[in-house]
Amino acid sequence: MKHSPAFAILQKHPLFSGWNKDRLKEFASYCGLHTYAKGKTLFLNEDIAGFCYVVASGWVKLYRETSEGHQAVLDILGAGQLMGESALFNENAYTCSAEIVEEATLIRIPMPLFKAEAQNNNDFSMGLLKIIARYAHQQNADLEHSALQNAPQRIGCYLLRLADQTQEKDVTLEIPYDKALVAARLGMQPETFSRALAKLKNDTGIEVKGATVSMPSLKVLSDYSCVMCSSDFPCKDKTPGC
Amino acid sequence: MKHSPAFAILQKHPLFSGWNKDRLKEFASYCGLHTYAKGKTLFLNEDIAGFCYVVASGWVKLYRETSEGHQAVLDILGAGQLMGESALFNENAYTCSAEIVEEATLIRIPMPLFKAEAQNNNDFSMGLLKIIARYAHQQNADLEHSALQNAPQRIGCYLLRLADQTQEKDVTLEIPYDKALVAARLGMQPETFSRALAKLKNDTGIEVKGATVSMPSLKVLSDYSCVMCSSDFPCKDKTPGC
DNA sequence: CGAGGTGTTGAAAGTGCTCAAATGGCGTGG
């Protein structure tokens, strides 16, 4: 037994990939690796931030909630994604709430450690800048989508993002969490999602069986969805969002 | 004649306020101060970024546009705000388009200069991080609003943000640009804006005469709008967005 | 005074939402 279980995962993360091995080993030794069950609330909006998290596996919902219980889903994070970092610039308070939506294993980075790194290590703060800027870019895309696309188009766009865009024909994928959650992520009701998916199926020839979606042609799908989007189709790596 | 006209303005900007005077003087000498007429397109989405801009006065619309001409307004920037910085993290290409919506004077910072600073000056990159993180936070709020609030509530929220929230009673303000632009910023049609504003007037007792809005009580307005928002009312400085 | 831009109003059509009920898959326990 040599190093903390967080080490191997952090090593692959862009924020840490350039680090000296011993340095990272020490850093990782302060980071716990924890597994959380579906439904667990990680933190709430405006809580004092004790940790940043990196998702090793599973899925985490970021959301905000009114006092009456209406909630807006901001994002759903999967493996490799960072959360909680925005608390650094918000008086050490989280800027949204987080809940586990599929059993997840997370690396917990103590905030003081993270903060010190950001302040003292220029490569680190540039890496962080890149991540946050990309995130902001993604949000621009979300705002655009919610302004311009209708429900079936937004679902099409979502499926394209989930898909392996290097393929063109007969792509099959699994929606990795509840459909109602996808609906919320796309800013619509579960009922609307269901009906819109049916319409999408009818209009673009995709097949849906439970969580499994088969897309005979990504082109048909992108022609359908990307008409109402400022980016052109093979958009996954260039621009976050469709 | 002592220093570039950009100097005095940059000096007041958080990104530069901590700088040594001579250093800033030199930096400012490379930055032009230009005035642009309403309607002028500053840059387009995906253009190679030659400059970052700081708004000295006037208003600039940030937007994205589909090939068919549908556009989504992402934000409208006023005095003190920075734009174009996200190109640093997008292969030196702007991530949206920008157009002058009210005659504006802007400081033009050459991108290489800006980039070098971000890479070499840790205080600078931390300041940038703070600005971008705040911007992302603001977008979270926008996404939440578009998901949860209806048209009159979004307008109420917009007016509150425009208002001096330290006052409580009889606050009066001027909408600084076209109403149709406000409508687009809030993700609705001009007609919807007009009707929703009439409803808001009726429901909260505000007065509207042309671009002038008088609000007898901010509390009534915030009770009306902030029900569907995760932040509580005096929200201007804490959280960007309502 | 007329023209054009800006904002408002009306009527009809969509789109998505709400509430309610039905369907279907799946794991548990008999």
Place this chain on the structure above:
DNA sequence: CCACGCCATTTGAGCACTTTCAACACCTCG
């Protein structure tokens, strides 16, 4: 192995809000 019950999802019907297209009012400017 089957019946039951639970939960996610789908379907139905009516409604609310927003959009669309069209017409009109208003103001400013030439």
